[in-house]
Amino acid sequence: MRIAQADSTQEFAGITNFSRLKEVDLNETPTMQNRRLRERLDALTKTVELGRRYFPHCSDVLDKFLNEESTDPIFLETGTPEDQQVKRMRFSELREDVRKAFTKDKAAVAAIASSASSSSSPRCRRPNRKSR
Helix, strand or coil: CCCCCHHHCHHHCCHHHHHCCCCCCCCCCHHHHHHHHHHHHHHHHHHHHHHHHHCHHHHHHHHHHHHCHHHCHHHHHCCCHHHHHHHHHHHHHHHHHHHHHHHHHHHHHHHHHHHHHHHHCCCCCCCCCCCC
């Protein structure tokens, strides 16, 4: 969060700040409102981009979930007990898919880190030859 500067947005600044009610500045100009909202949008966009960069498998799983029709808020809020059971099962599947994707992302980062450390270490050293 610190890397993406998302802590500059009030939603991500922390629980103590989030629990406080937001004060409204009635003297704030529309230009200032737009600038403030644009800064929040930029910070959140950067957070999403970094998440996609460092967790591509997780991003794919979440994108697939969000593209399903069943993520419509009306669908999630209504339904019979059988529907609720199906939703709970789908949530469990999603949680497991994200867990697997996160494991893949961690393995990919570890592989990159190990290859970077091995490539930076000297492979072969020639012995120093003295001229007589």
